[in-house]
Amino acid sequence: MNLSHKMSKSIILTAIIALFAVHISYSQKVVRYHLYVKDTLVNFTGKEKRAIAVNGQIPMPTLTFTEGDTAEIYVHNEMKEKTSLHWHGVFLPNQEDGVPYLTQMPIEPGETYIYRFPIIQHGTHWYHSHSGLQEQLGMYGSMILNKRTNDPTFRKGIDDLPTVPVVLSEWTDYNPHNVERMLHNASDWFAIKKGATQSYGEAIKAGHFKTKVKNEWKRMLAMDVSDVYYDRFLMNGKNQSTLSQFKAGDKVRLRISNGGASTNFWLTYAGGKITVVANDGNDVEPVEVDRLLIAVSETYDVIVSIPGENTAYEFLATPEDRTKSASLYVGSGIKQLISPLPRLKYFEGMKMMNGMMKMNGDLDDMGMNMSLNQMDMNIVMYPEITGSETKDENKNSKMEGMDMESKAGKNEHAEHSGDQYNSNKLSNIVTLNYAMLKSPTETGLPKDAPVKELRFELTGNMNRYVWSLDNKVVSEADKIMIKKGENVRIIMFNNSMMRHPMHLHGHDFRLINGKGEYAPLKNIVDIMPMETDTLEFNANVYGDWFFHCHILYHMMSGMGRVISYEGQPKNPLIKNPRYAQRKLFSDDRHFHVMAENDFATNGNDGMLMIQNTRWSIGSEWRLGYNDMHGYETETHIGRYFGKMQWLMVFAGFDWRYRKEGIDEQEQNVFGQRNTKDDRALASLGFVYKLPMLIDFQTEVFHNGTFRLQLMREDIPVTKRIRMGFMVNSDIEYMVEARYILNRYIGLRTHYDSDMGFGMGISANY
């Protein structure tokens, strides 16, 4: 009885709302979704792991609206942690944008939160959690905004095709917080898992010893095109799936969103060409390609056709590092596969980077004016474009090196040197780039509006995994203030070694790509190392809008800015702005723990360190088992300087105790006496990373003694063997070798001037 009463009440209520709605707009319809966010266990690899499911599923359910609808989304947080949802690429009032501590306070455990906004655009979009690393755990889903059928831009043959939303993603069995920590600690475990260690041993085998030396001379760690090793790659939550509802002759429109936290995907199709018809939710003139790369958080609408009877054609998504892949078979019947993308030629990539990296860590584009993904330096690593790695190839690539060095034009080939990175000129494979995107309608900005120009240099370094704009992270920079009505132009230069998909909230921008008035509208621009891209938009909606790199671990390390409007009304959802700001900044301020201990026959060697963007607090110890071997600890509190963070200045404290040690040394090389047997000294000093990644440490103690030290750890000898050495002006030295057994355990042997020879098991966290 009670129930029906309630129901009738709600029906009346809806009727009233509906009536009201009809008054303001003829077609306005409220479309309501309920999302129940819950902790769950998943099994992608044979092991049960924690994930987050919404309405019991990963990815989150596809939300579908039609332009003109009003979206009303109820988020029921049934987890024990806070959450939020961001509507990626959607135009909406700032309070609905879903960035916790910026546009709203986070959704507390147990709370039901309502997002409500009118749908004023169409296109393929997606949504995801903007809280912490929840996106990596499954909080991503498609959001499809349909065109009205009477829309003047409705395209027959495109907008009336059957569509399938596809969200790409990746899965790791590691806890994402651990992934983040490992990245900041420059762990090479992911490289070992991927077979991308690029050690000296492998370099010699491949005939690239000099390349490796030069790479370390320029203070680079072995790099990959992506940072994280993933266990599985997924399309709509599955590694393999089939769209068996389609048959020969059908055309299918796939609405693809890249919901991966840090993976760019290559898309290829076994049934012929791929026709790209929209990007980031905006229509583009159809363009036929053999393949395209979808950067993290981009969306592409593509049309594929089914050429043969009783055949399902493989639509293949391959992560940029080409370790694995995910397949969607379009059609029913026997599955026609497409050739997988061959393994990357890592040492060719290393050589290319050596050529581009200046000694000071800046990149040198050699005057090639790169932009819009047209020239892809990575193609030197792609066997399908530049040939497979054979002896013959090595010979030729030496010539390439010569060719590049003589770029002044000594021979008639040099003038073409820019083309050697143009994938489409080098092969018959047509690869999409941004210069090929053209809007079907004019996208020009208001002509008479004042122009505000902003320039950013994308910066960062791999050694400490700090990513920034102009060498400032979110918490170190002020908001960028713009005025409503002005045209904002952003010019970005990527001076870092990784590509960055830069995403702007709440606005679409025109990407200046040579198509004039028909420049495509986007909300993400993937910008490769050394590229410069220009984008512009009309500032037309008040709010605090996040502008950031969409690689989750780059964003969390602070690669972003807040763009804000002058004179805008206060956000009523942020009751305590100072508190909210502190919480927002805590993402990139937070400290990562790193620890190591070697349980050896001659004592314990170890260290414990906590670090964030600029600061490092660390303690090292060498603890013998008896007084003769002695005990010592060194503690340093330091700050890193410069964008490459090669310099750290520190204050330290040394304590050691020993009796009748094996190493009689009581004087250092400067003739200063130094009390090894019992000392407690405070110090000031600095560490500077020299070429070959050697740490040069200078320290002066409060009693006036000096100490200089050279140290190199983790020299990659083979895939799993690392060596290291240390020598200092107290005439102490150490050499070590380590074999990595797994993520946390290794076997270590070392010789130490204080404690002699030792072997043991080293544990690291």
Place this chain on the structure above:
Amino acid sequence: MAASMLLSFQSFSAQVDNSKTSTVKIYGNCGMCESAIEKAGNVKKVAAVEWNKDSKIATLTYDSVKTNQNEILRRIALAGYDSEHFFAPDEAYAKLPACCHYERAKASAHKDEAMASLKADKPEAGMHDHSAMTSQDKNQLKAVYDGYFSLKDALVKSDGSAASVIAKDLLAAINAVKMETLKPEEHTVWMKVKEDVTTDAEHITETKEVSHQRDHFTTLSKNMYQLIKVSKNDAPVYYQHCPMYNDGKGADWLSKESAIKNPYYGSQMLSCGKTVETIK
């Protein structure tokens, strides 16, 4: 005998936990296919494949917790072998050794279209499908030209193994030419160049080393040029020249596109060269 077979079967299945067995047809020809199929399918302690080259039936034994039949068949298809559930990528099939080029079940229309990545948009003239050759009487040299252009494309990519495979097809096309049906002027040139062309194609087949292949490609291109000049072509062909090759002696090649894609250097100096003649 029976006992030892039983024994071997037991020891074999004991390697795989949660073992499940199924049989499935996999296309192939010979002993070489057998080892390739089994190698592609096997995963230590997870999957074991036994293929019989007479019946074409494979017995799959696998850990049903860790894998499934489709995963195994997918790997085998990626190695070039069709089955009842998967078609191999055409490139993988093309790379199989000649004795393994089994007859494919899928319609030949697919073959052509998949080879399109190697070739321009011209219709395929029976590169792998020699039966199609007879219908090509009108311009039977076309198969030879197409073989040549495919070879050139492979050299542009510096792909020695593909070039070797394609040269084999070129050789087949050369041998299939019925001299008596050629036009008189074609006939004259054909008599002159046939032997040299055959030798060059043979040499390119026999090696996977691109530098050696390019060596033979210089003379092959010269002879092809003479031949194509007297042939009727439905599209223009460009005679192109690279001044650098062979220590500055230079070399020529033919292309269906005016844009320069240098087969002698590949990506190292892809756009080196110029068109010296357009043959219509």
